[in-house]
Amino acid sequence: MPTRPARRQAPPKPYHHGDLRAALVAASLAIIEERGPEQVTVREAAKRAGVSSGAPFRHFPNRTALMTAVAEEAQRRFRAEIDAALAAAPNEPLARFHALGEAYLRWAIRNPSHFRVISARNLIDYDSSPYLTRDNDEIRAMMSAALIAAARNGNLATSDVAHLQIAARACVYGLARMYIDGHFAQWGRAGETAEATMAQTLGLFMELLAGGPAGE
Amino acid sequence: MPTRPARRQAPPKPYHHGDLRAALVAASLAIIEERGPEQVTVREAAKRAGVSSGAPFRHFPNRTALMTAVAEEAQRRFRAEIDAALAAAPNEPLARFHALGEAYLRWAIRNPSHFRVISARNLIDYDSSPYLTRDNDEIRAMMSAALIAAARNGNLATSDVAHLQIAARACVYGLARMYIDGHFAQWGRAGETAEATMAQTLGLFMELLAGGPAGE
DNA sequence: ACCTGAACACCGTTCAAGT
């Protein structure tokens, strides 16, 4: 068997990588998927991208900056899911609020490692990323808008909307983190998947904040 | 100035450390206090305990086992705080439940790094520690007992006690983690300390689960 | 029994030198 025909104009390992920055982010996401965010190594991301150990530092000042770029990509995907869920939700404030929470939990369950990067403030530099800060601000604003509208309609069991919003976020973030941190081995209900338990718990919280069973 | 007088019977760096195991746990706690759990290094713990880099592996099979021992010590202190809070609480189920949550939040705020070790399932081997598993089981049982008693008294806004307990834990764990993960920079309320915001939010949650303002 | 200290296979980061 003779030598293979060369692919036409095959770039024979060019000295310059096409888009090393994007390749490093993709490689890091792959590692995260396989072994978790803490296991991401600049050296391995470089190896997977086919470059030397020092090359990444041309594009990121340090490992944290690389992880922040990874978090931005994860957040972009998260946001897309949130937007889709909201677009599909009915036009009633509390139903929209509920849909927001469900999308959040669903995302965390299906993308545990991405969720981890996003909330791993010890691996990323949150404040240095305009995208991360702005995007989170917007999500907070969506929650706020839904809650304020619900309050205007007289659908909330409390007038303290500000702390209610924090309680709701704490509940949803707490559930997601309990799942990610492995607490459901102890906290889960027998015969109920973690996903179902989380959805039920969020549903109960929604009932409480509405001051009674839905449709009251 | 002549040589110092020797301390009487000064053990001149004995070859055998008195209790290296305890010394390593203490050294790790000190490092955690200074730089966080992820920064604990077996080598530095060894150095602080005054032994060589390989010595710790006589007492712990690996870094995770050391961190698990550290988590056990942190959990012991946490449990002491919980017990004290419960002992001081009035004899009314919901008040006791509330006190439990407040003690949890107070502990997390005052001992953020210890809280981190306890919930850092990626640094410790939770299941291998009978102390950790048993202690958490007991705390869950305390929550359960208070909630069931409250339900018997007709003080709960829902009959789904099981999911209510999970919601309560998610709320409190979520608040603690938001604090530890630095989310209060965005989620905090202007002119209110994080501690106050967390207490207010827990208070609101307690009102919701009781189906109205306290004493209804 | 317990500890030392060299060794191994890793890290993140820097930097002169190459293309």
Add this chain to the structure above:
DNA sequence: ACCTGAACACCGTTCAAGT
């Protein structure tokens, strides 16, 4: 401009050798 590859100061872990 971008990448290489050696170098430095670190890791966790092992293990023969010391006490």
